[in-house]
Amino acid sequence: MCGIVGAVALRNIVPVLIEGLRRLEYRGYDSCGVAIVTAEGPQRVRSVARVAELDEQARETRFEGVTGIAHTRWATHGAPTVNNAHPIFSSNALAIVHNGIIENYESLREMLRGKGYEFVSQTDTEVIAHLIHSLYKGDLFAAVREAVQQLSGAYAIGVVHKDQPHTVVGARAGSPLVVGYGEGGNFIASDALAIAGSANRVSYLEEGDICEVTLEGVRIVDRAGNPAERPARDVQAYSGAVELGPYRHYMQKEIFEQPRAISDTIPADVAFDPVQFGENAGEVFKGIDSILILACGTSYYAGLTAKYWLESVAKIRTEVEIASEYRYRESVPNPRSLVVTISQSGETADTLAALKHAQSLGMEHTLAVCNVASSAMVRLTELKFLTHAGREIGVASTKAFTTQLVGLFILAVTLGKLRGHVNAQQEATYLKALRHLPAALNGVLALEPQIIAWSQEFARKENALFLGRGLHYPIALEGALKLKEISYIHAEAYPAGELKHGPLALVTEAMPVVTVAPNDALLEKLKSNMQEVRARGGHLYVFADADTHIASEEGIHVIRMPEHYGLLSPILHVVPLQLLAYHTACTRGTDVDKPRNLAKSVTVE
Ligand code: G6P
Numbered sequence: 001m002c003g004i005v006g007a008v009a010l011r012n013i014v015p016v017l018i019e020g021l022r023r024l025e026y027r028g029y030d031s032c033g034v035a036i037v038t039a040e041g042p043q044r045v046r047s048v049a050r051v052a053e054l055d056e057q058a059r060e061t062r063f064e065g066v067t068g069i070a071h072t073r074w075a076t077h078g079a080p081t082v083n084n085a086h087p088i089f090s091s092n093a094l095a096i097v098h099n100g101i102i103e104n105y106e107s108l109r110e111m112l113r114g115k116g117y118e119f120v121s122q123t124d125t126e127v128i129a130h131l132i133h134s135l136y137k138g139d140l141f142a143a144v145r146e147a148v149q150q151l152s153g154a155y156a157i158g159v160v161h162k163d164q165p166h167t168v169v170g171a172r173a174g175s176p177l178v179v180g181y182g183e184g185g186n187f188i189a190s191d192a193l194a195i196a197g198s199a200n201r202v203s204y205l206e207e208g209d210i211c212e213v214t215l216e217g218v219r220i221v222d223r224a225g226n227p228a229e230r231p232a233r234d235v236q237a238y239s240g241a242v243e244l245g246p247y248r249h250y251m252q253k254e255i256f257e258q259p260r261a262i263s264d265t266i267p268a269d270v271a272f273d274p275v276q277f278g279e280n281a282g283e284v285f286k287g288i289d290s291i292l293i294l295a296c297g298t299s300y301y302a303g304l305t306a307k308y309w310l311e312s313v314a315k316i317r318t319e320v321e322i323a324s325e326y327r328y329r330e331s332v333p334n335p336r337s338l339v340v341t342i343s344q345s346g347e348t349a350d351t352l353a354a355l356k357h358a359q360s361l362g363m364e365h366t367l368a369v370c371n372v373a374s375s376a377m378v379r380l381t382e383l384k385f386l387t388h389a390g391r392e393i394g395v396a397s398t399k400a401f402t403t404q405l406v407g408l409f410i411l412a413v414t415l416g417k418l419r420g421h422v423n424a425q426q427e428a429t430y431l432k433a434l435r436h437l438p439a440a441l442n443g444v445l446a447l448e449p450q451i452i453a454w455s456q457e458f459a460r461k462e463n464a465l466f467l468g469r470g471l472h473y474p475i476a477l478e479g480a481l482k483l484k485e486i487s488y489i490h491a492e493a494y495p496a497g498e499l500k501h502g503p504l505a506l507v508t509e510a511m512p513v514v515t516v517a518p519n520d521a522l523l524e525k526l527k528s529n530m531q532e533v534r535a536r537g538g539h540l541y542v543f544a545d546a547d548t549h550i551a552s553e554e555g556i557h558v559i560r561m562p563e564h565y566g567l568l569s570p571i572l573h574v575v576p577l578q579l580l581a582y583h584t585a586c587t588r589g590t591d592v593d594k595p596r597n598l599a600k601s602v603t604v605e
Helices: 013-026 049-060 106-112 125-135 142-147 251-258 257-264 279-287 297-312 349-361 376-380 399-418 424-445 448-458 470-487 496-501 522-534 568-588
Strands: 005-008 031-036 043-047 066-072 088-090 094-104 152-161 167-173 178-182 185-190 198-205 210-214 216-223 233-236 290-295 319-322 337-343 366-370 383-386 464-467 490-495 512-517 541-544 556-560
Touching: 005 013, 005 152, 005 167, 005 210, 013 031, 013 049, 013 066, 031 049, 031 094, 043 049, 066 094, 066 152, 088 125, 094 424, 106 125, 125 142, 125 152, 142 152, 142 167, 142 210, 178 216, 185 198, 185 210, 185 496, 210 464, 251 257, 251 568, 257 399, 257 424, 279 383, 279 399, 279 522, 290 297, 290 349, 297 319, 297 337, 297 470, 297 568, 319 366, 337 349, 337 399, 349 366, 349 376, 366 376, 366 399, 383 399, 399 424, 399 568, 424 568, 448 556, 448 568, 464 496, 470 490, 470 512, 470 568, 490 496, 496 522, 512 522, 512 568, 522 541, 541 568
Parallel strands: 290 319, 290 337, 337 366, 366 383, 464 490, 464 512, 512 541, 541 556
Antiparallel strands: 005 066, 005 185, 031 043, 031 066, 088 094, 094 152, 152 167, 167 210, 178 185, 178 198, 198 233, 210 216
């Protein structure tokens, strides 16, 4: 989603700004731009194509400057056009880049129109530009401070003014912003990754902070205007662009990386010991009586799967909520609940806000299951479990999901052991199953040719149903989400028992019905549901376990999973669904790694 980079330096900074945008590209965006400050006013280049095209424009026009701001935009207010791309100007004096959404932009726009400002874009950002301009009396920092007090909504901004050619001012509330300290230059960015290398150290701004970045240094004040010290930490060197290797897309690469990612995520000394979640985790775990999981998207489905494990293995009551719903709902807080947030990026605005909401309701015990160690979420929670999926580039999450499941399973067994519901023999069985997962996954990945054959048929469909029961219902949900995200085929998932309460009306010959059919206690019930589909002419595509007795016949296509995997079976069963979505999308020729309208890190609500 939107990204910000800004810099004040002794040298031409445009290549650094554009490199920063390139590193943020994978998050998803639909336009981009850079502005530099000159005494005549800010100058900019913008593009609705890729950052590479912006780079070409900058090179061709010899676009250079020592102070500048840059942006990747994911459209919220106003279509993704060049005119709406940031940086946005006011009166040819000031330029701004903005992540987030301003909620009171309509009233501000009316007020500013009354003062004679003309609006030339459809963005909410333009009100911030004119507002700061209207308040500017020779001190950009002061004008930004005054302006942000009138904004409601979420924002991270970077602002420059022609009369202060060696200053960038930044501010944040609701969207992340860091300041970076380098040799011969100082920076701002929405993610440290964008400026790593140019900046050696960064400080994370806190809610309401405003910063002034100059060549001499960085000044930060808090919401109340008091000087604020934000600890500086070393930035990890940028590890370079992730190579595609022999794969066609990052998504395919990430699907095939899952055995490695899972093996890296299982701690070498995994002993289902609370200390793996933090030093005081043992104490915290002893004091809790329930779990509240908060997440969005694929991470939410990981939470739904975890609920089955937490309730059956650890016998602890577990609720799972979509973060964007929870944060605005009146709920009954339980201070003895452990709040577990699940997030690949650790930056999803709704999940962060839901976490803060839970904390504000007095739920102080929090745990993040997250893939990014330096993320805001990991910094906000008391306990953590880091997944080691490695950087995930494909917008559709794959290896992040299966590694989250591994972390959540370890949590369930750890709590189960602590609460006296897991004996030594069960513990040994769980450990063995975890350790064997990477090998078992390799067996599932070998099914790719059979799945490619199915994907040819799926590519011609416009709708699909996914069925699962129990522990595999969230897997059906995830399979349907993968298919719709990247192939644009309308897909819905149902717990198979619900079929007769509605979706059966949709079943005709044209409706493929994907069925997740592990050999578990619900298999016989699932088989009855499959007959209900067959009786209406529906075509079933069944992922069955090796030992499941379901034979291929007219209208029933079966792919057999190499082994039956008990409680950890969802981690295996989701992989063929990822592959089915991937190959169907490839056949339909969509932009698999950057599906239309979607972003990798959703930093606005
Ligand atoms: C976006 C991504 C999804 C992801 C969701 C939650 O929608 O496209 O792949 O599941 O955000 O992201 P998080 O980083 O919090 O897991």
